[in-house]
Amino acid sequence: MVVDDAQFMRLRVTKLLTRYGHEVVEAENGEEAVRTYCLLKPDAVLMDITMPIKDGLTALSEIRQFDPQAKVIMLSALGQQAVVLQAMQRGARNFLVKPFDTERIIKAIQQVLKRCEK
Amino acid sequence: MTQQQTELWAKLLNSTAPNGLLCLAMRHAVQNLSEMVGQSLRVKNLKITTVPIASIYNDEAWGLPNSYNLEMETVGIYLLIGDDLPGQTILTISLADALSMVDWLLEEPPGTTTQLDDLGRSALAEMGNLMLSCFLNTVAEFTDNPLRPSPPYVLVDMLATVLQTAVTLVNVVTDELIIIKADIASSQNVSFMHFWLWPDPSVVSSKE
Numbered sequence: 330m331v332v333d334d335a336q337f338m339r340l341r342v343t344k345l346l347t348r349y350g351h352e353v354v355e356a357e358n359g360e361e362a363v364r365t366y367c368l369l370k371p372d373a374v375l376m377d378i379t380m381p382i383k384d385g386l387t388a389l390s391e392i393r394q395f396d397p398q399a400k401v402i403m404l405s406a407l408g409q410q411a412v413v414l415q416a417m418q419r420g421a422r423n424f425l426v427k428p429f430d431t432e433r434i435i436k437a438i439q440q441v442l443k444r445c446e447k
Numbered sequence: 448m449t450q451q452q453t454e455l456w457a458k459l460l461n462s463t464a465p466n467g468l469l470c471l472a473m474r475h476a477v478q479n480l481s482e483m484v485g486q487s488l489r490v491k492n493l494k495i496t497t498v499p500i501a502s503i504y505n506d507e508a509w510g511l512p513n514s515y516n517l518e519m520e521t522v523g524i525y526l527l528i529g530d531d532l533p534g535q536t537i538l539t540i541s542l543a544d545a546l547s548m549v550d551w552l553l554e555e556p557p558g559t560t561t562q563l564d565d566l567g568r569s570a571l572a573e574m575g576n577l578m579l580s581c582f583l584n585t586v587a588e589f590t591d592n593p594l595r596p597s598p599p600y601v602l603v604d605m606l607a608t609v610l611q612t613a614v615t616l617v618n619v620v621t622d623e624l625i626i627i628k629a630d631i632a633s634s635q636n637v638s639f640m641h642f643w644l645w646p647d648p649s650v651v652s653s654k655e
Contacts (some may be wrong), residue, residue, distance in 0.1 A: 333577070334598055337552065337569040346603030379576060381598045411593040427577055428483035
């Protein structure tokens with residue numbers, strides 16, 4: 330699942346993941362992300378932090394509360410130490426800083442999915 | 448308003464030197480933009496000034512190039528800043544330059560985008576978010592707490608109207624604002640960007 334309030338970013342990331350054979354669902358804010366996660370339980374989540382209605386860190390906590398095994402990767406331009414720490418403490422599996430590098434995204438997704446298979 | 452918030456703003460308002468914190472933060476922001484659009488971009492003519500809010504509608508006071516004026520069609524990307532740096536910011540760019548940026552962001556040939564649709568607005572909003580977040584990442588190295596922006600809001604209007612929309616909210620209480628002017632140059636063209644930054648009224652009133 331790709332969660333970002335920017336249509337432009339959802340389009341870019343979805344296009345990339347689809348090219349690598351992944352099936353992608355989208356959400357445009359944290360509230361929609363939590364609702365969609367509970368409904369579909371996707372294998373992995375790529376989530377932005379700065380979003381309207383509900384931000385990515387709050388959504389991360391709620392998703393992890395619903396499913397403690399949820400594989401959530403944060404994808405944000407806020408690469409500040411304090412923000413990364415907050416995300417990891419709330420259970421994020423990885424933190425990628427925008428602007429994103431396509432190889433890093435694919436590698437991060439493959440890593441969490443591999444752990445999932447094990 | 449905490450002392451830390453007031454001090455951080457004071458530090459920014461006093462760091463207008465060519466090698467100061469604001470210049471460094473702006474250079475980082477453009478570097479991020481460069482990575483985002485996959486183009487080699489560099490900052491030319493980076494200038495930082497603090498301008499009395501009363502002269503904001505006097506375009507001669509803040510030194511626009513000849514082809515720019517307050518009636519120019521402009522795209523403004525507006526964000527609120529929270530945490531230890533409460534304030535507001537607008538990144539302004541001429542509509543013509545914004546359309547060129549959209550071509551880069553959407554990986555379209557130059558001249559493809561002639562109107563700003565929802566996807567184009569979203570691309571520019573993300574550009575503003577990315578640049579401001581990077582700017583804040585640099586400033587945050589001077590505070591122990593995170594600095595986070597709000598989601599971006601894109602305005603398209605005359606430059607005077609774009610500025611008025613934001614400035615009327617604060618012009619009663621704040622005396623000055625920071626303008627960071629930068630020419631962003633690629634191998635093909637030069638875009639002229641203004642980055643307007645001003646503190647939340649509560650910071651100003653706590654200084655008085």
